[in-house]
Amino acid sequence: MSSSANSFQALVRLLRYARGYRRRIIAATTCSIINKIFDIAPEILIGVAIDVVVNQERSFVARLGFTTPQEQILMLAVLTFFIWAGESIFEYLYKILWRNLAQRLQADMRLDTYEHAQRLDMAFFESRSSGQLVATMNDDVNQLERFLDGGANSLIQVGVTVVAVGAVFFVISPLIALLAFTPIPMIIWGAFFFQRKAGPLYADVREKVGDLASRLSNNLSGIATIKSFTSEDREAARLRATSEAYVEANRRAIRVSSAFIPVIRMAILAGFLATFTVGGMLALRGDLNVGAYGVLVFLTQRLLWPLTGLAEVIDLFERAMASTRRILDLLAVPITVKDNEGKPLAAPVRGEVSFESVSFHYASSGVGVDGVSLRVPEGNTLALVGATGSGKSTLIKLLLRFYDPEAGRVCIDGQPIGEVSLNSLRQSIGLVSQDVYLFEGSIRDNIAYGKPDADEAEVIEAARTAEAWDFIQELPQGLDTPVGERGIRLSGGQRQRLSLARALLKDPPILVLDEATSAVDNETEAAIQRSLLKIGLGRTVIMIAHRLSTIVHADEIVVIDGGRVVEQGTHGALIERGGRYAAQWKVQTGAAQDAMALS
Structure with a gap:
C-alpha cells in the first residue's frame, strides 16, 4: 500500500x-474557514480602492449608492x-478551539492507550520493550498534538484559499485565472510526490x-549493573549508536522534505509572472479594469505563496499519521x-484452589505445564518445588489469569476462574514475588497500595x-x-518485608509467595518465616521456594x-521416599553443613 493510502487510512481511523469530538472539530474548522475569508478580503479592498481613485464616480462602489469618492473611501475604511x-x-x-482540541484529544488518547495496555495480556508485555510503549504513549501522542495545534488549521486554510481566490479570479478574468492556476496541479502533485x-x-x-527511549529506559534501570561492570563507556557508545541511527533517520526525512519548497517556488513564480504580465497587458489595452488588475496581482500572492507552506504542513501531517498508526495499532491489539465483569467470586471466598488437568505452553519458547492436577484445601499451605523453568511460576500466572x-481449568472454591471477574479474582489473591516492585512514594503509600483507604493502625x-x-x-x-x-533507598530485605506487608493489608484469602525469600539474607528469611506462621492461619498459602528449609x-x-x-x-513422606x-x-x-565446617 502506498504512503498516501496509508496516511489517508490513518486519518480515517x-x-x-x-x-x-465532532462538534469541536466542526467549530474549529468553521472558524478557520471564516478567518481565511476575512484574511483574503483586504486584497480585494485594495483593488476596489484603486478602482475608486482611478474611476471615482464611475467606480464599482459608486454603483452601490456611494456617489462621491470621499464617501466611497470612508465606506471602504469602515469595511x-x-x-x-x-x-x-x-x-x-x-x-x-484547535489548541484545546489538541490538548483534550492527546490527553484522552494517552489515557485510553494506557488503560488498554493495562488490560492486555502478559504475553504482550513479554514481547514488547517498555521503551517502545512509552514512546507510543508519550512521543507519538505529542506528535499528533503538534499537528492538531497548527498543521490542521494550515491545511484547511490552504484549501479555502485555493477555492475562494479561484472563485474571484474566474469572476474577474477566466483567462488570467487559467494562467494563475496552471502551476497548482504541479504543486499538488509535488506535495503528494514528496x-x-x-x-x-x-x-x-x-x-x-x-529504540532510543527503550535504550535510555533500560540503561537507567540497570545503572547499578553498568557501574559495577565499569561499562559506562560501552553503554555510552551503544546509546550513541542508537542516537545516531535516529539522527540519520531524521536526516533522510529532512533531505526529502526540504527539497519541496525550492521546486515549488519556481512553479509559483511561473503563475505569478503569468498574472503580472498578461493582466498588465490587458489593463493597458483597456480590456481589464485597473482595480481588477490590482486585485488579481495581490490575490496571486495570496493564492500561490501559501502553497510553499504546504511542505511544512505535509511534513507535520506525515509525522502525525505515522504516530497515529502506532497509537491506533496499539489500541487495536x-x-x-x-x-467477565459483573460475575464475582461467590462470597465469602474460602480459598480452596484446584488445578484440573491444566496444560499451557508459552508461544515463544514452548515450555509450560502439561496435565497438572492439584488441589489445595482452604487454609492449607502448598509448596511448589522444582528447577528453574519447570513450570512453578506458570501455575501462579494461570491462577492469577495472566494467561x-x-x-x-483452574478453580477457586469450585468456581472456574475464567467465569468470574478479574477484579474479584485478583482481589482474593495476594502476591509477593521475588522481584519486588515498590512505587515511588512513601513507605505508607506502598504498604497501603492494595487498600488505599486503610487507616494508620491497619x-x-x-x-x-x-x-x-x-x-x-x-x-x-x-x-x-x-x-x-523502585524502592532504591531501601535494602533488598526491607523491600521484601514491605511487599509482604502490602499483601497482608489487602487481607486476601489466598496468599502466593513466589520465591519470596530467595534473594534475602538469613535474618530477613527468618523474619519472613516467623511472619508466615502467623499469616498462614486461616489462609490458603501457595509457596514457590528453592530453599527447602522454608517449606x-x-x-x-x-x-x-x-x-x-x-x-x-x-x-517427611518425601524424605522417606528417597x-x-x-x-x-x-x-x-549437606552444603549448609559444609559451610558451617568451613567457617
Whole structure:
C-alpha cells in the first residue's frame, strides 16, 4: 500500500476514533474557514480602492449608492475595520478551539492507550520493550498534538484559499485565472510526490524514537549493573549508536522534505509572472479594469505563496499519521484474557484452589505445564518445588489469569476462574514475588497500595506482622519515608518485608509467595518465616521456594519437573521416599553443613 493510502487510512481511523469530538472539530474548522475569508478580503479592498481613485464616480462602489469618492473611501475604511476585526476575532477563536482540541484529544488518547495496555495480556508485555510503549504513549501522542495545534488549521486554510481566490479570479478574468492556476496541479502533485517519499522515512523515524527511549529506559534501570561492570563507556557508545541511527533517520526525512519548497517556488513564480504580465497587458489595452488588475496581482500572492507552506504542513501531517498508526495499532491489539465483569467470586471466598488437568505452553519458547492436577484445601499451605523453568511460576500466572490454560481449568472454591471477574479474582489473591516492585512514594503509600483507604493502625499492624515495623521506626520519617524509584533507598530485605506487608493489608484469602525469600539474607528469611506462621492461619498459602528449609512445615509439597508433577506429599513422606526431593534436601543440608565446617 502506498504512503498516501496509508496516511489517508490513518486519518480515517483517527476521525473514527475522534467521533466524540465532532462538534469541536466542526467549530474549529468553521472558524478557520471564516478567518481565511476575512484574511483574503483586504486584497480585494485594495483593488476596489484603486478602482475608486482611478474611476471615482464611475467606480464599482459608486454603483452601490456611494456617489462621491470621499464617501466611497470612508465606506471602504469602515469595511476594512470590520474585516480586520473579524479576522482577529476568528483567529483568536480558531486558535483556542484547535489548541484545546489538541490538548483534550492527546490527553484522552494517552489515557485510553494506557488503560488498554493495562488490560492486555502478559504475553504482550513479554514481547514488547517498555521503551517502545512509552514512546507510543508519550512521543507519538505529542506528535499528533503538534499537528492538531497548527498543521490542521494550515491545511484547511490552504484549501479555502485555493477555492475562494479561484472563485474571484474566474469572476474577474477566466483567462488570467487559467494562467494563475496552471502551476497548482504541479504543486499538488509535488506535495503528494514528496509525501510518498517522506512517509516511510517518518515511519522509520518513529521506530528509531522507540529504540532510543527503550535504550535510555533500560540503561537507567540497570545503572547499578553498568557501574559495577565499569561499562559506562560501552553503554555510552551503544546509546550513541542508537542516537545516531535516529539522527540519520531524521536526516533522510529532512533531505526529502526540504527539497519541496525550492521546486515549488519556481512553479509559483511561473503563475505569478503569468498574472503580472498578461493582466498588465490587458489593463493597458483597456480590456481589464485597473482595480481588477490590482486585485488579481495581490490575490496571486495570496493564492500561490501559501502553497510553499504546504511542505511544512505535509511534513507535520506525515509525522502525525505515522504516530497515529502506532497509537491506533496499539489500541487495536486484542485482549485474549477476557474479563467477565459483573460475575464475582461467590462470597465469602474460602480459598480452596484446584488445578484440573491444566496444560499451557508459552508461544515463544514452548515450555509450560502439561496435565497438572492439584488441589489445595482452604487454609492449607502448598509448596511448589522444582528447577528453574519447570513450570512453578506458570501455575501462579494461570491462577492469577495472566494467561488462560490451553486445556483444563483452574478453580477457586469450585468456581472456574475464567467465569468470574478479574477484579474479584485478583482481589482474593495476594502476591509477593521475588522481584519486588515498590512505587515511588512513601513507605505508607506502598504498604497501603492494595487498600488505599486503610487507616494508620491497619498499616502499622500489617508492618508488624511482616516484621517490618522495627526498621520503619528507626527511619527518620517513619512511615512517611520516601522509598525512591523502585524502592532504591531501601535494602533488598526491607523491600521484601514491605511487599509482604502490602499483601497482608489487602487481607486476601489466598496468599502466593513466589520465591519470596530467595534473594534475602538469613535474618530477613527468618523474619519472613516467623511472619508466615502467623499469616498462614486461616489462609490458603501457595509457596514457590528453592530453599527447602522454608517449606518443611507445608501441608503438602509438590515437586514439578518438565511441566509435570513428579512427586507430592509432606516433607517427611518425601524424605522417606528417597526421590528427587530427598536428593535435593540432602544437597542443600549437606552444603549448609559444609559451610558451617568451613567457617
